Amino acid sequence: MRNKSDTELMQLVMEKNRPALEELYDRYIKLVYSFAIKSTKDEQKARVIVQAVFTRLWTTEKGYDPERGQFVNWLLTITRNMAIDHLRAEKRNHSFVPIEPERWDQIADHPENNPANVVSRKLLREQIEKAYRYLSRSQVELIQSLYWEGYSLSEIAQMREEPIGTIKSRLHQTLKILRNHLVLEMEE
Amino acid sequence: MGTYGNCSLSNELVAYVIGDTTEEEKHFIEKHLLRCSICHREVNELREAWNMIPYDLEETEVPVDLKEEVMLAIFPPEEVPKSVRKWTWLKRFSFSGLSPHGWVTAILIVALVASVWNNLIVRQQLVALESKSEHPAQILQVYSLKSANPGSANGNVWLFEKGNAKKLVFHLQGLEATKGSEAYQVWLIQEGKRRSAGVFLVDQNGTGILTYDMKEEQLPFDAIGITLEPDSEGTQPRGKKVLGT
Ligand SMILES: [Zn+2]
Numbered sequence: 001m002r003n004k005s006d007t008e009l010m011q012l013v014m015e016k017n018r019p020a021l022e023e024l025y026d027r028y029i030k031l032v033y034s035f036a037i038k039s040t041k042d043e044q045k046a047r048v049i050v051q052a053v054f055t056r057l058w059t060t061e062k063g064y065d066p067e068r069g070q071f072v073n074w075l076l077t078i079t080r081n082m083a084i085d086h087l088r089a090e091k092r093n094h095s096f097v098p099i100e101p102e103r104w105d106q107i108a109d110h111p112e113n114n115p116a117n118v119v120s121r122k123l124l125r126e127q128i129e130k131a132y133r134y135l136s137r138s139q140v141e142l143i144q145s146l147y148w149e150g151y152s153l154s155e156i157a158q159m160r161e162e163p164i165g166t167i168k169s170r171l172h173q174t175l176k177i178l179r180n181h182l183v184l185e186m187e188e
Numbered sequence: 189m190g191t192y193g194n195c196s197l198s199n200e201l202v203a204y205v206i207g208d209t210t211e212e213e214k215h216f217i218e219k220h221l222l223r224c225s226i227c228h229r230e231v232n233e234l235r236e237a238w239n240m241i242p243y244d245l246e247e248t249e250v251p252v253d254l255k256e257e258v259m260l261a262i263f264p265p266e267e268v269p270k271s272v273r274k275w276t277w278l279k280r281f282s283f284s285g286l287s288p289h290g291w292v293t294a295i296l297i298v299a300l301v302a303s304v305w306n307n308l309i310v311r312q313q314l315v316a317l318e319s320k321s322e323h324p325a326q327i328l329q330v331y332s333l334k335s336a337n338p339g340s341a342n343g344n345v346w347l348f349e350k351g352n353a354k355k356l357v358f359h360l361q362g363l364e365a366t367k368g369s370e371a372y373q374v375w376l377i378q379e380g381k382r383r384s385a386g387v388f389l390v391d392q393n394g395t396g397i398l399t400y401d402m403k404e405e406q407l408p409f410d411a412i413g414i415t416l417e418p419d420s421e422g423t424q425p426r427g428k429k430v431l432g433t
Binding site: 018021022025026029030031033034035037038043047050051054055058073076080125128129132143146147152153165168169171172175176178179182 | 233238
């Protein structure tokens with residue numbers, strides 16, 4: 001199993017091969033668990049999310065399509081959706097847009113921006129941390145509520161009592177800054 | 189491919205990238221992207237930035253028992269065996285090798301699934317177990333209980349062994365609230381004979397937890413049933429069956 005690619009392993013998982021699932025677990029548990037902790041700040045909730053993510057890998061019918069991007073990004077999208085579902089279930093008094101569990105966006109295929117292939121995650125993290133320094137406080141808060149806590153743009157607009165257009169353009173600027181500084185760092 | 193020099197879509201593009209649009213808006217943008225290479229490029233760049241956010245993670249130490257827990261939930265042991273005498277081959281679901289807290293950890297799985305920590309009795313028992321934990325705990329068997337009537341009730345039962353002690357931990361959900369003196373009662377069935385393993389009530393979500401210390405001379409049993417009883421005093425079932433193996 002060790003020398004199989006993520007795609008090969010996921011193929012085996014679809015064929016109900018348990019060792020393949022265990023190998024994917026060993027490869028990615030740290031990432032998935034860290035993600036769940038960052039999102040929920042709670043060990044018990046993080047455990048529930050990890051459980052849901054690997055159960056999803058085991059039971060998915062659509063499976064992973066390598067054409068649409070890297071396995072790790074697909075996995076992180078599932079993780080984020082599970083975390084958001086969990087957080088939303090806790091805040092049931094709000095109205096939320098339902099989100100399709102396996103919806104995920106492909107990452108652009110420029111190799112220099114391909115996180116897992118080109119730079120190690122640790123290095124990338126350092127770079128993102130540097131890029132974060134260029135963000136204002138309200139921009140960092142926006143990423144926190146939107147990405148990690150799963151609030152929708154209109155919910156954030158409501159909470160902050162700001163027009164939704166303002167929130168969208170803040171997000172636009174935030175992503176632009178992150179990207180520009182990441183690209184700069186990588187070119188150095 | 190035509191380009192539109194003055195596209196004013198940037199706010200809509202960002203909502204599209206993070207998947208926060210209506211179907212209609214999504215359709216509109218996707219149609220536009222086919223014609224407009226500037227916006228197309230913009231979407232790719234925004235998406236790259238969005239997808240990189242999770243790499244800002246601080247790596248967290250993963251609890252050592254998590255894999256066992258995850259795999260046990262995905263690959264439950266075989267269906268209820270004819271007799272629990274078959275325990276020995278089930279020992280692969282072992283929690284040995286973990287810290288002295290293994291026994292507690294094992295039961296924590298149940299508590300985790302249940303998320304019901306306000307059950308004082310269970311809590312006290314956990315404290316009691318923690319204090320005498322030289323031997324690691326093992327899960328010998330997991331039983332799943334299915335509703336005897338149409339409905340969403342279900343449950344899991346874990347049989348733990350630690351040293352010479354064996355314990356059943358029940359986690360049941362989707363049960364109706366009890367009225368008056370009513371109580372749910374658990375029965376261990378062996379060759380048609382039923383003996384009580386205790387009574388429990390459910391919380392406002394219909395979730396109940398019960399633990400039961402197995403005594404050596406009571407072994408074995410080959411099925412589990414749960415009934416809704418008029419009170420908690422019975423020694424044989426009187427009410428209707430709600431769950432069973
Ligand atoms: Zn355009």
